[in-house]
Amino acid sequence: MYAIQLVEPSLSSFRRTSLPDPEPGPGDVLIRLRAAALNYIDVAVATGSFPGATLPMVPVADGAGEVVALGAGATNVARGDRVIPHFMPGWLDGPMRPERIAAMRGITLPGSLSEYVVVPARSVVRLPDHLDFAQGATLPIAATTAWNAVRSASVRPGSTVVILGTGGVSLFALQFAKASGATVILVSSSDAKLERGRALGADHLVNYRARPDWDTAVLALTNGRGADLVVETVGDATFERSLHAAAMGGTVFTVGFLSGAATSINLFSIIGKALRVVGNSTGSVADLAEAVRAIEANGIVPVVDRTFGIDEAAAAYATVAGGTHVGKVAIAH
Structure with a gap:
């Protein structure tokens, strides 16, 4: 099979190679991958900023494809099913535990830039019919994280949610929050990106370059109450303001460290x-399945900013590292 390998810790050190076709063992499925989608963790791996990867390796945590072979005992899927393999195949359900997250696709296990991959059958989730493979590939990390953010604050009609930025997690959180009946305040440095958010249902837009005290703007928009949920995707530069923007008893869901x-x-x-500060590192296979059900029930379509070809990995990584995209960046096979 063909594969793209990361050979050195660099955003340009990718090579196309040929590897033996994998065979599914008991309880496994063989997936013909059709697309991959990048997260910032992939950039961190490629630059040597995330521990655990041994080079050369097949990178990219998230992908989607179709089942082409089953190992003995794999009964929850069938040949021809369009599926999404989970980022951490050992984390099936329940809380995070060290043994459940030790294996990570695109880091300690082969990732999604290959023709085929073998994963445990229980770690895959069926792709909704209304999504294509590139859209499906965006779901494992970003949609699961955003779903857990909305669940963490029990978002419902009447809730107010503040979302920082327009990356993958942010836009999924926006879509889930609107599907839950919430009012959404979107904060970004770009008017063009804010308008993309408005098209997805954002109720209020705040440009933090024009309004550096965006937390005060949130309080004004909520008559001094603050937000029930702040989805904190930036890190040090915004964290104190996120706390200030939250309502009494609110939740600050922190997932990012870009700054x-x-x-x-x-x-x-x-x-x-009495705030709740919730850290998150995506979620389980069961969490992904719940997010997918919500996406299917509400007809949510992931935002894919651009799709690159399989031999354009370096360009795809550069786009994500540059932060100019809105939503997700995909790579098609």
Whole structure:
């Protein structure tokens, strides 16, 4: 089979190669991959900023394809099913545990830039009929994370949700929040990106370059109450403002560190308002399945900014690293 390997910790060190066709063992499925989708974790792996990867390796955590062969005992799927393999195939359900997240596709296991991949049958989720393979490939990390964000604050009609940025997790959170009946305040540095968010249902737009005190703008938009949920995707540069923008008893769901992971906070910001600060590292196969059901029930279509060819991995990675995209960047096989 063909595969794209990352051979050095660099955004340009990809090579096309030929590897032996994998065979499904007991309980496994063989998937003919049709698309992959990039996350910032893939960029971190490619630049040597994320531990655990041994080079050369087949990168990219997320992908989608069709089942072409079954191992003995694999009964939850059938040949021809369009499926999404989970990023962490050992995390089937329940809370995060070290043994459940030790195996990660595109890091410690072969990723999605290959013709075929073998994964445990129980770690795949069927792709909704209304989505193509590129759209389906965006779901494992970003949609699962966003779904858990909305669930963490029990978002419902009347809730207010603040979303930072217009990346994959942010836009999935916007779509899930609107499907739940919430009012959404979208914060970005780009008017063009904000307008893309408006088209997805964002109720209020705040450009933080024009309004650096965007947290104060959130309070004004909510008559001083603040947001029930803040989806914090940036990190150090915005974290204190996210705490300020949250309502009493609200939730700050933190998943990003684009501006840095080390931050200093005033604990009274959390204690005084009895805030819940929830860290997240995606979710289980069961969480992905729930997110997919919500996507199917609400007709949600993932935002794919651009799709590259299988031999354009370096260009796809550069696009994600540059942060100019809206939603997700995909790679088609």
